[in-house]
Amino acid sequence: MAKDATDNRIFITIFVTSKGITPIQMLEHSVISCLSNMLEVKDLSYSEVTNLLCNKHNMSVSQMKAIYALIGRWIKLIKKVTRELEKGTNWTRVEKLILAQAYKDFDKASMISGGKFRDVGRKISKHILKCGYISHDDLRHIIPSIDSREMFLSLNVFASMPELDSITFHSKPTEIVAQKIF
Numbered sequence: 001m002a003k004d005a006t007d008n009r010i011f012i013t014i015f016v017t018s019k020g021i022t023p024i025q026m027l028e029h030s031v032i033s034c035l036s037n038m039l040e041v042k043d044l045s046y047s048e049v050t051n052l053l054c055n056k057h058n059m060s061v062s063q064m065k066a067i068y069a070l071i072g073r074w075i076k077l078i079k080k081v082t083r084e085l086e087k088g089t090n091w092t093r094v095e096k097l098i099l100a101q102a103y104k105d106f107d108k109a110s111m112i113s114g115g116k117f118r119d120v121g122r123k124i125s126k127h128i129l130k131c132g133y134i135s136h137d138d139l140r141h142i143i144p145s146i147d148s149r150e151m152f153l154s155l156n157v158f159a160s161m162p163e164l165d166s167i168t169f170h171s172k173p174t175e176i177v178a179q180k181i182f
Contacts, residue, residue, distance in 0.1 A: 043073035057082050070095060072172030102173035106181065109155035113181075117152070124158060124167070125178040133166035 044052065046068070053064040063085075071077040077098065084094045106112055111121030123142055127134045143149045153160050157178075159170045169175040 044075055044078070045073065049073055049078065052078065053082070057086070059085075066091065070098060070172065070176070074171055077171065077173070098173050099177060102171065102177040103181075105156045105170070105174060106177055109152075109157045111157065111181075120152070121157065122182045125169075125182045128158075128168055129175070129179060129182070133161075133164070133168045136160070136165055136167065139167055 049068055050061075050064055053059045053067060054061060059067070059082075067078065067081055071081060081094055081098065084097065085091070089097075103112075106121070107115075109121065110116040111118050115121075120142060124134055124139070127138065139149060143152055152158065153167070156170050157174055158167050160167050169178060
C-alpha cells in the first residue's frame with residue numbers, strides 16, 4: 001500500500017531497511033522509485049563506531065574492538081550490545097545472545113545440518129568467505145529461479161547490495177556463524 005501510494009504520488013513514503021531484498025525490489029519494480037530521489041543511510045564507519053562507543057558510552061578501546069569484531073558497523077546491533085552491557089550482562093553472555101540469533105536465522109533458512117537449503121547455503125557461504133561477496137551472476141548460476149533467489153535473499157542470512165552488484169552476509173554475526181557451521 002505504501003509503495004503504491006508513493007508511486008501514485010499521493011504521499012512520500014520512507015522505507016526503512018538495511019541490506020537485503022527490499023532495495024532490489026524498490027529499484028527493479030518501480031519506475032517512480034527509480035526516478036525519485038532516494039536517501040540511503042549507510043552503516044556506521046569504524047571511526048563513528050569508535051566515537052560512539054568510546055566517547056559516548058565511555059568504553060575502552062579494547063571493549064570497542066571486541067564489539068566491532070562481533071557485530072561490525074550495524075547500528076541496530078551496536079545499540080543492542082551496549083544496552084546489554086550497560087544492564088550489567090557479562091561479555092560472554094552478550095556474545096552468546098548475538099551469535100544465537102544469527103544461528104537461529106540459519107536454522108529458519110533450513111541451512112543447518114540436514115536442512116533443505118544446507119548445500120546451497122554452504123556453497124554461497126564458502127564463496128563469500130573466500131572472496132568477501134558473491135555476484136548476482138554467480139548467484140543466478142547457483143539458484144536459477146528468480147523467485148527462489150528472492151526467497152533465499154529474504155531469509156536474513158544473505159544481503160544484496162545492488163549498487164555493488166553483490167551479495168554478502170546479512171551481518172557480521174551471520175558471517176561468524178557461517179565460518180563455524182560451514
